[in-house]
Amino acid sequence: MSVVAVQLGQCGNQIGQQLFSVINSDSNGANRKTYKECSDERFFYENSKGDLVARSVLFDMEPKVISQAITKASKSGKWKYGETAHFCQKQGSGNNWANGFSVHGPRHEEVMTDLVRREVERCDRLAGILPMMSVAGGTGSGMGTYVTQCIRDMYPNSFIFNHLTWPYCTGEVIVQNYNSVLTLSHLYQLSDAILVHENDTVHKICAQLMNIKHISISDVNKVIAHQLGSVLQPAFTEHSLSSYSRDPIGELLCSLVCHPEFKLLSLCNIPQMCSSSLAYSAFKWPGLLKHLRQMLIANAKMEEGIDWKVCVPSVDKSAGEMARNKRHVGFNTSLANLLILRGKDVSTADTGAFKDSGMYAPWLPAGGTFSAWNTSVPFNGYEKSATIVSNSQSLLRPLDNIVKKAWNMFASRAYIHQYTKFGVSEEDFLDCFTTLEQIISSYTHP
Amino acid sequence: MRHAKSVKVKEVITALCKLLSALGIDSVPSAESFRRAKFNQADVTEELWKFLHSILMKVCVMECTYQDSAQSNLDSQSLFVRSALWHCGYGAEWVLEPKAGSLRVCVGSRDLLLAFGWILSSGNPLEFLLEEKAQQLERLSRSALDHMHLLGDGDSQVDVSGTGEGGSKPINGEMQLRTLQWQYGKLKLHWRRLLAAQEERSRLTHRILSSPAPLPETSSTDSSHKTCSTALHKELEQIQSLNATLEAYLNWKSLEPLFWSWMDSVIDNDVSRLDEDAVADVSQRDQGIKRSCSHAEKSREAVKQLNEMVQLLEAELRLGQTQQPDHSLSTQGRHQAQHLTSDRERTEVERRVTTRLQGLRLTNGRYPLPSRAYIPCLQDSQPAYSAHKPQKVESGQVRLTGKLQALDVLRDLKEREALLQWKLELLRQTQREELQDHASTLEGLVLIPPLKR
Secondary structure: OEEEEEEEHHHHHHHHHHHHHHHHHHHOOOOOHHHHHHHHHHHEEEOOOOOEEEOEEEEEOOHHHHHHHHHHHHHHOOOEOOOOOEEEOOOOOOOOHHHHHHHHHHHOHHHHHHHHHHHHHOOOOEEEEEEEEEOOOOHHHHHHHHHHHHHHHHOOOOOEEEEEEEOOOOOOOOOHHHHHHHHHHHHHHHOOEEEEEEHHHHHHHHHHHOOOOOOOHHHHHHHHHHHHHHHHOOOEEOOEOOOOOOOHHHHHHHHHOOOOOOOEEEEEEEOOOOHHHHOOOOOOHHHHHHHHHHHHHOOOOOOOOOOOOOOOOOOOOOOOHHHHHOOOOOOOOEEEEEEEEEEOOHHHOOOHHHHOHHHEOOOOOOOOOEEEEEEOOOEOOEOEEEEEEEEEHHHHHHHHHHHHHHHHHHHOOOOHHHHHOOOOOHHHHHHHHHHHHHHHHHHHOO | OHHHHHHHHHHHHHHHHHHHHHOOOOOOOOHHHHHHHHOOOHHHHHHHHHHHHHHHHHHHHHHHOOOOOOOOOHHHHHHHHHHHHHHHOOOOHHHHOOOOOOHHHHOOHHHHHHHHHHHHHOOOHHHHHHHHHHHHHOHHHOOHHHHHHHHHOOOOOOOOOOOOOHHHOOOOHHHHHHHHHHHHHHHHHHHHHHHHHHHHHHHHHHHHHHOOOOOOOHHHHHHHHHHHOHHHHHHHHHHHHHHHHHHHHHHHHHHHHHHHHHHHHHHHHHHHHHHHHHHHHHHHHHHOOOOOOHHHHHHHHHHHHHHHHHHHHHHHHHHHHHHOHHHHHHHHOOHHHHHHHOHHHHHHHHHHHHHHHHHOHHHHHHOOOOOOOHHHHHHHOOHHHHOOOOOOHHHHHHHHHHOOOHHHHHHHHHHHHHHHHHHHHHHHHHHHHHHHHHHHHOOOOOOOOOOOO
16 A cells, blocks of 8 residues: 655655655554554555665656755765656746646646656555645646646556645745645546645744744754654554555545535644654543644644634524524634544543534534544653644635636736736636635635 | 448448347338338338337437336327427428328328338437446446436335334435445445455356366356356346447447438438429329329429419519519629520529429418518529529529518518527427426426537
């Protein structure tokens, strides 16, 4: 049961490399033989020399980041990338989605799909494909969308689980909102689920929880990789209680994204702190879960600054819908949540508080909203850790911001010619806006 | 060429029959019945009625999601066929204006065969049925959104009140829909997971089987697989049946042009029969011989009526020529009109007008107007367009008479056409409103607009 990662563009390649690094170092911890076997099968294969090789393909239009990722991997001495599992060119996409989607993508389609196919055929069973990219740039977003489209065509029944990094609000790229709108609207139709990390949120975690003074991209990527790893590493699920789940992506999708209008997933985990203070901290499951639950309902991505006033609206049976429909300020309605617990005494943890039907949209079937996975193996140095993957309203506000900003620019037709010259017409833009407005509307009234 | 075609005809029709049976049409006649229908044999009429009923039930009834279970006896079936054909716009006389008495008696098997040809050629009934069939057989490959209409009209018996608060909480339609979409999505994801597991198993099985020393235990695992995969077998059967249907369709598609050329020959038969009837009728009128077939009698009646009309026409023609020869010459410059008075020409014209009027039998039947005003109308509908074909003798002839009231009559006809169109529109509107009213009173019924043809 294996996952094939597709690392796209600068961001995707950096996070991908970091993810494999976290996964590998976590699996190599003490007393985790079966855990390691399962994890290795999921993310690596052994080549003829006995080296552990990541099940991943690397695409970028510039060679720099790919060669850095390959070098870092082989320097670790524990794993590496496949020798031919990458493709790069000499010239980038100039932060232009249309350039990546309409020019670079189709031009190199054959080479790229061949690489993906080769990696997929190496798996006895494909659990899913994990394309990783940012939505702001040109290569990751534009070419990434194109590659995802090709993968969907090649494997119509396989699971595609996209990981996206959303840009800083203040912006690195002037047209980042255009790129985001185009990427999201396309991926929403191609992908089975879209897991999102916002740079702003992760940046805050680095600053406030990890106490990093000068935050680099690498620090941000480490946090993202840690969170992602805590989801993807082996765990016992409701369907496989005695052995590690062999179908992690399938089970995750089954519990979270069954409705085609609701595909956006956010992630938060607890605890998160710098390694120096980790040694002096002790956590108990009830405390961790109480915090995590409040983070979920109050839509806080960190344990600091949680609004404790937000509470789950009571479901008044006599008043029926009325009571439920009353908007509680700051309350984050969920569609489905997946809680993953890792560490000591995990069997004592009580997850009942997450099953409160008041937390979920009223139309969801009973028992279909909450799932929990667990393993007693501690993750990445944390004695206990809890992660929640949530299909909820939490991404509504950032998504709305992106669309608004993009629309304001589009209204004055700013930079549109940069896109039309590569064949992305104003009509295409309008279609994408419509798609996203539909998503916003769905999540606003879940 | 023609011989090769006739040899292949049976094969072609058999292919069509196979496809129709595969698409779930009941009582599909054999190729031989089709052949007999071409020659209007009475013994296959009943079979064709049933067949048309079955196919129209499938094609039309699906469109308007209406099902009448009390369609068992043949009379009501033929009535349904007639109204369904009328609804689809088929313009044969027996559809538009059936004679009194049972439809089954006065409609021949060739008429029904032609009606079938018409159904087949208008719209894409086969493709429509194929799509329906494929959807039935391949449930899980459809996306959840395709099912919105199915879910929408789901009865309240379906248990979707799964919010944990029990049935006391009212759940509106949209919520039900979302719940079902969610459940459906989950089911589909499970199906895809199973598919991945199946792929893995086949990969591993292949590896075991292709390894140099196959394990003897494989047979025991096989038997355990057999017991646990009845659902898979069912799925397999469905896929095989879908495959067979698709193959039948492909086979039919390759043979379709031949079928249509055969249908042309059926039409030719029909047309030549009309001619024969007309000729026979003239002689029968003199001899006073009566035929027993009511259908033929009906045609004969029409021809008789037309003959009278022709005589009237001739008289008027003559009158027009003798009364205003100068005028006609000076205004229209038709010098050859003078020659038309010759006997030979006149018989020729008479014959042609007779045949032509037979073509217009339908119009004539609906509006019995053998009046002075109507006569040029019958002839004038052609000359207005056939003015570019001066080589035709009758066009000259008709233009000569056309000067009487051609313009008036044209105008009259146009007005009548507009009036009829308006009436038709009005009727349609009322029908639609009635249907909508009816649908709105039935809870849970979703009115799906008819397929665009």
